[in-house]
Amino acid sequence: MxxxxxxxxxxxxxxxxxxxxxxxxxxxxxxxxxxxxxxxxxxxxxxxxxxxxxxxxxxxxxxxxxKSAITHTWEQRRAALPVYFSSIRRVETSEDLHKLFKAIMRFSMDHPAWVGIMFRESSQPSERLNWLVDNYIRHDYEQGLLFAQEAQEQGLLPQLPALELMHLISGCLTYALNVAPLTARALGIDSRSDEYLDGHVNALVSLLTGRTATK
Amino acid sequence: MxxxxxxxxxxxxxxxxxxxxxxxxxxxxxxxxxxxxxxxxxxxxxxxxxxxxxxxxxxxxxxxxxKSAITHTWEQRRAALPVYFSSIRRVETSEDLHKLFKAIMRFSMDHPAWVGIMFRESSQPSERLNWLVDNYIRHDYEQGLLFAQEAQEQGLLPQLPALELMHLISGCLTYALNVAPLTARALGIDSRSDEYLDGHVNALVSLLTGRTATK
DNA sequence: TTTTTCACTATACGATCGTATTGTGAGTCG
DNA sequence: CGACTCACAATACGATCGTATAGTGAAAAA
Known part of the structure; x- marks a missing residue:
């Protein structure tokens, strides 16, 4: 450990x-x-x-x-991320995008505490949110923006403002997971299943790259 | 009243x-x-x-x-929606899509209680969520799916599974609003401003229709 | 082996939680 | 007008909240 x-x-x-x-x-x-x-x-x-x-x-x-629980959670995240991204050397093709997005979703599924805390705190202004942002999230945000810009320069992602692009992607990736209990009740669909996850990422990638994604 | x-x-x-x-x-x-x-x-x-x-x-x-507050909120929503959608006769062009999405976002901004309750309840299974879904949300879900399918038949939306399409759109539309306090703190950007809202919808529509949206 | 340390427990504090009961006074109605 | 209704207030209940303090006993230090 x-x-x-x-x-x-x-x-x-x-x-x-x-x-x-x-x-x-x-x-x-x-x-x-x-x-x-x-x-x-x-x-x-x-x-x-x-x-x-x-x-x-x-x-x-x-x-x-x-605060200790937050530090603990982000520490775990930092330690766990390489495992999920180990198979991704560089993001150059839409296939790489697919792998990356799926890795992010899988990580989110496996670490519900991280996503849960993010979501619960980020929707209301508070001193806790300020602390969380200043200590951890701003860095993540900036890294995400950096990645988006790089992928745009490579022509992998469409030429939209990077912040909006990141918001769109983040929203797409997290929404389905966050309302999974709702979807389960409303439609009887398990949006945390592997099949759904695959299809979901496929849909997002095909939207972003403008073509039907390969399996 | x-x-x-x-x-x-x-x-x-x-x-x-x-x-x-x-x-x-x-x-x-x-x-x-x-x-x-x-x-x-x-x-x-x-x-x-x-x-x-x-x-x-x-x-x-x-x-x-x-439960009374929920009923009250959904009642208000039912009464308010036509105001936001009054300028939209039918959704036939990408311009119509833009108007529709912006109306949805504007409604969400003006009725934070509705979005807030949805989000707080839908991420954890509970008897309350079951009640909420059975009484109100399932109907909204089905209407959303119906709309997505119709728009797909018209060639307005890409040929993806309707549920995933709806999840993608819903995620894109709500994410930025929900993490607005976070974005404000992290980057000093007011993602609830009119300019941002316009740009955000533009980005989404251009992604969905595969071309740069008109202003 | 004796002393000291400290991870852990027992217990209690005032505040606030959701809930229940009783009183009261202005508005309704015969 | 006088009897009555009922929207609203005052108060209290046991439970639980976050917090504080005084032990206790085994491991560490001497």
Whole structure:
């Protein structure tokens, strides 16, 4: 795993790290599912299978627990992304685009906490959102814009304003996943299934490149 | 206004209706901004400028208040939509598409409660979501699919599976609005401004029709 | 082996949550 | 006009919220 810079040597510190890890995993999930206000120390402690007071011992306030959970989640993201993108050397063809988009969607499916927190926080202005943007999201935004511009210069993506292009792509990629429970209830369709995911990315790529995507 | 089928004659009933209206407006807003769990009778009462006990007098439980707020919101939507779509007789050209999409986005901007409730509820399975889908959303979904298919038969929209097409369009239309506070913080761009909205719809239409949209 | 540390627990605080009960006074109606 | 209705207010209930504090006992340090 190697979750920290310096591996703990003590038995005590080892246990401590493990406990903190379990709590952070739980917190990220609960914050993502319920949002900051509706999440509680009690629910987070219950999911982590620890006492509520223990959560407060490690992370004094709810604010601090939230920030720690965010840091934990983005840390995991940073560590996990290469796995998903390992098969993509460079994005040069529409096939590469397909691979990239599918990797992004698969990552989002496998890390619901990341997407959930993003979505819950980003729709309402707040001090938490400011912190989140300043510390993590702005960097992601700028990288996304950079990628879009590069792909445009290669003629891979249409000549639209890069920000709008990124918004369009981000919207397309995340919308279906976010309203998956809705779609399941309304139409009985599992929009998180592999077939749907494939078709969805195909549709997006064919729109962006202006031709029918290959399988 | 004529909000009810039978206009109240009494002074008492008139006042009652007005009070309920104010509470429902407030409730829809708070539910949309905070979600069901984080919203409280106290916060809803405060925004409506009435006593908390009065809210519970009119809508006994939180569940009932939520359902009433939903009904109220969708009722308003049903009443308001024709205003936004009045200038659109039929969707035949890409220009019509542009008008339609912009009308949808403008409506979403003017009725944040509707979008907010949709988004907050649709990302997590729940009994509330089931109720919402069964009573209101499924119908909207089916209408959206119908529109997409018709537009496809006219050659206005690309030949993709209708559901995916609708997901793509819905995602594109709503994403930018939903993460507006994020974009504002990250890049200092107001993605709710009229210029941005116009450009965004232009981008989407040009993608869908495969050509640069006219201004 | 003795002392010290500290991860973890037990318990309690005031505030607020959703809900329930009782009172009251202005508007309605016979 | 007088009896009655009911929109609205006052208040309280137990549960849970985030937070604080005083232990406890096993691991670490001496």
């Amino acid at each position: 190697n979750r920290t810079q310096t591996e703990p040597v003590n038995l005590r510190e080892k246990q401590k790290e493990e406990t903190r890890y379990r709590i952070l995993e739980s917190a990220a999930g609960v914050f993502a599912e319920l949002g900051f206000d509706a999440a509680s120390f009690a629910s987070i402690a219950e999911r982590a299978e620890v006492k509520k007071a223990l959560v407060q011992y490690h992370f004094t306030t709810k604010e601090e627990l939230w | 004529n909000r009810t089928q039978t206009e109240p004659v009494n002074l008492r009933e008139k006042q009652k209706e007005e009070t309920r209206y104010r509470i429902l407006e407030s409730a829809a807003g708070v539910f949309a901004e905070l979600g069901f769990d984080a919203a409280s009778f106290a916060s809803i009462a405060e925004r409506a400028e009435v006593k908390k006990a009065l809210v519970q007098y009119h809508f006994t439980t939180k569940e009932e208040l939520w």
